Amino acid sequence: MKLYNTLTRKKEDFKPIREDKVTMYVCGPTVYNYIHVGNARPFVVFDVLRRYLEYKGYEVDYLLNFTDIDDKMIKRANEEGKTVKEVADRFIGEYLIDAKGLNLKEETTRHPRATEHIDDIIEFIKGLVDKGYAYSANGDVYFDVTKLEDYGKLSKKNIEELISGARVQINENKRHPMDFVLWKSEKPGEPSWDSPWGKGRPGWHIECSVMARKYLGDTIDIHAGGEDLQFPHHENEIAQSESLTGKPFANYWLHNGMINNQNVKMSKSKNNFFTVREISKEFDLEIIRFLILSGHYRKPINFSRDLVIQAKNGLDRLYNGKKNLEHLMDVCEDKELTDNDKDMLKAIEQFKAQFIESMDDDLNTPDGITALFELVKYANSNFSHETPKSVVKKAYDVLVELSNVLGILSKQEELLDEEIMELIEKRNEARKNKNYELADKIRDELKEKGIILQDTPQGVKWKRV
Ligand SMILES: Nc1ncnc2c1ncn2[C@@H]1O[C@H](COP(=O)(O)OP(=O)(O)OP(=O)(O)O)[C@@H](O)[C@H]1O
Numbered sequence: 001m002k003l004y005n006t007l008t009r010k011k012e013d014f015k016p017i018r019e020d021k022v023t024m025y026v027c028g029p030t031v032y033n034y035i036h037v038g039n040a041r042p043f044v045v046f047d048v049l050r051r052y053l054e055y056k057g058y059e060v061d062y063l064l065n066f067t068d069i070d071d072k073m074i075k076r077a078n079e080e081g082k083t084v085k086e087v088a089d090r091f092i093g094e095y096l097i098d099a100k101g102l103n104l105k106e107e108t109t110r111h112p113r114a115t116e117h118i119d120d121i122i123e124f125i126k127g128l129v130d131k132g133y134a135y136s137a138n139g140d141v142y143f144d145v146t147k148l149e150d151y152g153k154l155s156k157k158n159i160e161e162l163i164s165g166a167r168v169q170i171n172e173n174k175r176h177p178m179d180f181v182l183w184k185s186e187k188p189g190e191p192s193w194d195s196p197w198g199k200g201r202p203g204w205h206i207e208c209s210v211m212a213r214k215y216l217g218d219t220i221d222i223h224a225g226g227e228d229l230q231f232p233h234h235e236n237e238i239a240q241s242e243s244l245t246g247k248p249f250a251n252y253w254l255h256n257g258m259i260n261n262q263n264v265k266m267s268k269s270k271n272n273f274f275t276v277r278e279i280s281k282e283f284d285l286e287i288i289r290f291l292i293l294s295g296h297y298r299k300p301i302n303f304s305r306d307l308v309i310q311a312k313n314g315l316d317r318l319y320n321g322k323k324n325l326e327h328l329m330d331v332c333e334d335k336e337l338t339d340n341d342k343d344m345l346k347a348i349e350q351f352k353a354q355f356i357e358s359m360d361d362d363l364n365t366p367d368g369i370t371a372l373f374e375l376v377k378y379a380n381s382n383f384s385h386e387t388p389k390s391v392v393k394k395a396y397d398v399l400v401e402l403s404n405v406l407g408i409l410s411k412q413e414e415l416l417d418e419e420i421m422e423l424i425e426k427r428n429e430a431r432k433n434k435n436y437e438l439a440d441k442i443r444d445e446l447k448e449k450g451i452i453l454q455d456t457p458q459g460v461k462w463k464r465v
């Protein structure tokens with residue numbers, strides 16, 4: 001598989017450090033608000049990368065942190081008369097609700113929080129001070145960028161350029177304008193922790209270096225986030241981690257393009273955003289997942305209502321294709337395969353190969369989705385009630401297998417009440433005729449669709465689980 005590495009500005013063959021395991025760190029949300037569609041993009045895209053690597057047989061250790069202490073968190077807490085922890089707990093809960101709607105693989109994702117790693121953060125900063133890469137000044141601690149030859153290597157900027165380009169804050173504690181803060185001294189009304197430099201709290205960049213190292217090791221395979229994080233956040237993570245360990249921090253740096261609103265980056269500060277939650281009131285969030293995957297992850301997406309409708313129509317087409325195949329599996333019969341049938345099997349394999357080729361090429365999900373559309377179209381125009389069941393089943397299995405990699409077509413179709421009643425009637429009939437095999441089959445089918453039957457003296461009752 002090839003992945004575009006921001007560090008080298010090239011598509012490179014992906015080779016993890018260990019043969020069968022991949023470590024991945026994704027910069028997660030600052031939990032002071034609901035996430036917006038722009039924030040959802042990295043979470044969806046890198047969830048798919050992780051699923052694809054798992055599909056290829058790797059075990060993936062996947063970590064997405066929660067930034068639960070920073071200026072924005074404190075501001076929100078003060079506005080609401082709550083503690084920072086209360087705000088964080090609330091919006092972590094809201095994140096997890098959206099994550100479920102977006103079908104992110106939560107069961108095996110680690111979500112460490114900055115405030116639960118203060119001791120580790122202090123240790124890390126102490127290490128940098130001891131090695132001469134950081135200095136304290138009036139209770140703050142700064143990273144000294146002049147100690148590094150290669151500061152700026154990710155964003156490909158040199159320090160002079162950075163100074164002239166950035167609105168560098170005047171700060172008399174800093175030795176150099178590009179030095180960045182590792183530890184901030186306590187200000188009244190802000191949460192603080194004891195440290196060797198007095199009471200204070202961590203800066204933003206340090207938490208990612210610390211938690212990545214703690215859970216994934218000195219060198220990780222993939223570090224990912226939005227391209228807006230390349231500078232200064234990821235640049236500073238590299239500076240901190242590599243100065244402390246003397247080893248490369250991450251072998252592959254992946255960055256997604258921005259989601260824009262009328263060509264302007266969607267951002268909380270610009271107030272031009274749509275939260276995932278508000279969209280979920282009108283649309284199933286699988287549509288948003290599909291919309292995000294319909295563009296290549298490095299290109300910008302201009303978000304609009306039309307785009308959501310377009311994604312909905314595309315997803316509906318795939319769901320219809322799946323439903324048609326399910327219907328055919330019910331009515332088609334097992335048969336000896338003709339040469340023509342064998343050609344159809346080959347064609348189905350071909351769509352799968354096309355999907356894999358696309359995904360191997362820097363996670364080209366739009367081309368992968370095209371392969372799914374073509375598979376469905378092929379089935380629609382070539383299959384009939386006369387097609388051998390094994391051929392139909394092959395197409396169905398491939399469609400489901402590849403959709404699972406994208407995390408789509410995950411919704412079970414809900415049975416209507418009258419469909420359930422009909423099946424129960426059919427089962428009663430079967431039992432009357434002592435056809436217990438059929439009766440059990442119907443009960444199992446219903447169970448698979450989330451309907452539980454209870455045989456009671458008053459007859460059969462059912463409930464949804
Ligand atoms: N418009 C966007 N399009 C794509 N990704 C984005 C966008 N805005 C933020 N991200 C990404 O969302 C992730 C979560 O970041 P975070 O919660 O810090 O958002 P943020 O930068 O505070 O958002 P905002 O810019 O709206 O304040 C990061 O990986 C960031 O790069």
Ligand SMILES: [Zn+2]
Nearest residue numbers: 027028208233
């Ligand atoms: Zn980070």
